[in-house]
Amino acid sequence: MSAQSIPQATSSLQMWLDYLQSIHSSAIDLGLERVAVVANKGKLTKPAPTVITVAGTNGKGSTCALMEAILLDAGYSVGVYSSPHLIRYNERVRINGHELPDQSHVAAFDYIETLRGDVSLSFFEYATLAALKQFQDNNVEVLLLEVGLGGRLDATNVVDHDVSVITSLAVDHVDWLGDDINVIGFEKAGIFRSGKPAICGQPKPPATVPAHADDIGADFYQTGIQFHYEMTSEITWSWQHGTFSLEALPIPALPLMNANTAIMALGAAKLDISDVNIVNGLKHATLPGRMQMLPGQPLTILDVAHNPHSAEYLVEQLTKRYPEQTFKVVIGMLHDKDVAETMRVLQPLACDWYLASLAGPRAASAQELSDCLENEVASSLYDSPVAAYDAAIQSAKENDIVLVLGSFHTVGEVLEYTESTTRGCDR
Incomplete structure (x- = not known):
């Protein structure tokens, strides 16, 4: 420059x-x-x-x-x-x-x-x-x-x-x-x-x-x-x-x-x-993107968990708090993280996967995430976290929870989208 x-x-x-x-x-x-x-x-x-x-x-x-x-x-x-x-x-x-x-x-x-x-x-x-x-x-x-x-x-x-x-x-x-x-x-x-x-x-x-x-x-x-x-x-x-x-x-x-x-x-x-x-x-004490619950139905939980260690804690907490509910997991990750092990840890929680590609040189594609899952697991691929989140919300039933995680980028994009949508409804 x-x-x-x-x-x-x-x-x-x-x-x-x-x-x-x-x-x-x-x-x-x-x-x-x-x-x-x-x-x-x-x-x-x-x-x-x-x-x-x-x-x-x-x-x-x-x-x-x-x-x-x-x-x-x-x-x-x-x-x-x-x-x-x-x-x-x-x-x-x-x-x-x-x-x-x-x-x-x-x-x-x-x-x-x-x-x-x-x-x-x-x-x-x-x-x-x-x-x-x-x-x-x-x-x-x-x-x-x-x-x-x-x-x-x-x-x-x-x-x-x-x-x-x-x-x-x-x-x-x-x-x-x-x-x-x-x-x-x-x-x-x-x-x-x-x-x-x-x-x-x-x-x-x-x-x-x-x-x-x-x-x-x-x-x-x-x-x-x-x-x-x-x-x-x-x-x-x-x-x-x-x-x-x-x-x-x-x-x-x-x-x-x-x-x-x-x-x-x-x-x-x-x-x-x-x-x-x-x-x-x-x-x-609160912090955005840490077990953050969004208002409205279905319940959406945002968490920046992006490695096996943080994913283990999240699974433990959600299983304890919501033992009878099912989770639709919206996830986008960076490829320099341990994607395979993080998704393995999340596997018992997810009834459906909504896999999102992130932008940028460090981003993992939705296909890379899909390659880490077993073939019989239900999953869909999307170009962005917002597209994946929209699809999860549309398909969620009364007892489902939409969980958004995997990266600050993933959570940030969805949080910004939901905030702008809420502001639009308030006008």
Whole structure:
């Protein structure tokens, strides 16, 4: 792209996003050298007094949303950086529970463009630096940073954070992290800091995780050892760390294992949070695309589960909650995921498959998904998630549930479609 094509401070957000996607040779380019140069130049490595960085195969977004809800109830000014987005880029940066306007992102991009000079940045690196600038400018007190990929070499790891969190560990992003769980554990543990709390919400993690914490002298907290949780009734649970315990906690809408991790992370950060703040936060924490139920009939559930680990959790929860109902499964996936194993895990749940092709170089086609199914399984192929969703809705009977999953892209397209349809009906 020529110098004349560089957007200006008055350009649209979409122009900037198109530009960011065009200026680097690779969409994903792991490594901290380039992004660190720009972050140090802009003094962006400590954008808030307290920073909690969250890595993991699954559960990062939910853990951040739970911490965010608790912190907001406690009166803190809170920033959250997450990715990818479902519908709008603006979803990636939240301050006090709200997205920022286009102009805020544009101003931050314009700042980073001037700051970077001739340093080449990937889309995610550029976006991360712009987000840090916005958190810094808005004087947030606590920043929750969701790692994009891995941990050790992710752009978020240039930040001087106070607490490190690993939510879960499983094989994913094979093209970038490989399929060795010990290597994956080491990459995620790369966010740990010497002398600072490192929280692991994965029961029995690979040995590389506690070993790395020990090697660098991090204060390691492992679920099931240093902190615990258990269901105490159908509607309550308890949490314990040492002699401190919380009883009769409400079951959140987001996974309980992530609530367990979130409470430990906030405790390790030594923030001023009461039991009441925790209870209120658990009651109110939500996140689009995580067991999200759409209004109307038939019941539609959206979930961004996109690997075997997250699919197993989803099947377990849906089987427990809806034991008598049948599921029409709308699914679209990226081909660099473990498509075959994810669909195998979902097989007991699906009475009918609606297989959707996604767009883009990483997308799996509906035919690729079909090739992973047994021949006798009922399935239909569609050009897009929206077409597959429409067909599932049209064929659903009274007792059916339409389940949409497989990728942020799949859920995002259907969510945007249903929102636009609802707005059209309201006019």
